[in-house]
Amino acid sequence: MDQTTPQRILVVDDNSEAADISAELLELHGYRTAVAYSGMTGLEAVRTFEPHAILLDLGMPGMDGYQVAAALRAVPDFDHVALIAFTAWGDVVTRQRVIATGFDEHVIKPANLDRILSALRTALTKRERQSAVNAA
Numbered sequence: 001m002d003q004t005t006p007q008r009i010l011v012v013d014d015n016s017e018a019a020d021i022s023a024e025l026l027e028l029h030g031y032r033t034a035v036a037y038s039g040m041t042g043l044e045a046v047r048t049f050e051p052h053a054i055l056l057d058l059g060m061p062g063m064d065g066y067q068v069a070a071a072l073r074a075v076p077d078f079d080h081v082a083l084i085a086f087t088a089w090g091d092v093v094t095r096q097r098v099i100a101t102g103f104d105e106h107v108i109k110p111a112n113l114d115r116i117l118s119a120l121r122t123a124l125t126k127r128e129r130q131s132a133v134n135a136a
Helices: 016-028 039-049 065-073 092-101 113-135
Strands: 008-012 032-036 053-056 082-087 105-108
Touching (some): 092 105, 105 113
Parallel strands (some): 008 053
16 A cells, blocks of 8 residues: 555444544544444445544444444455454453454553554554455
8 A cells, every 4th residue: 555645544433422533533643534423324434435444333223333344344345444343342252252253453442542543553454464465
């Protein structure tokens, strides 16, 4: 990827204030962001915004974050998209389900900005490496 072009991060959270603040903070750190306030609008935004990574809340009404992640992981065109679970849930069952669903990272709310940025870097690097291996 061209390093002069900001990486695109989609924030999907039914708490609009949390989504907007997260997006604003990421913009201040050089990312280009978009927000969606439900799982379904998040899926639609993936097609139009084409994010490199998604900061995805798990506990949303309607289509939850697990369902969004599973839908994305079922489509090879989205294999390169890094998924970060961003949730207040940190129990063992949630952690296992996050891994099984195909998330790259799990960030527990409330999280400081350094933790979010670190998770994004780790997840993006993991997906870039995986894409390189798949292309070889």
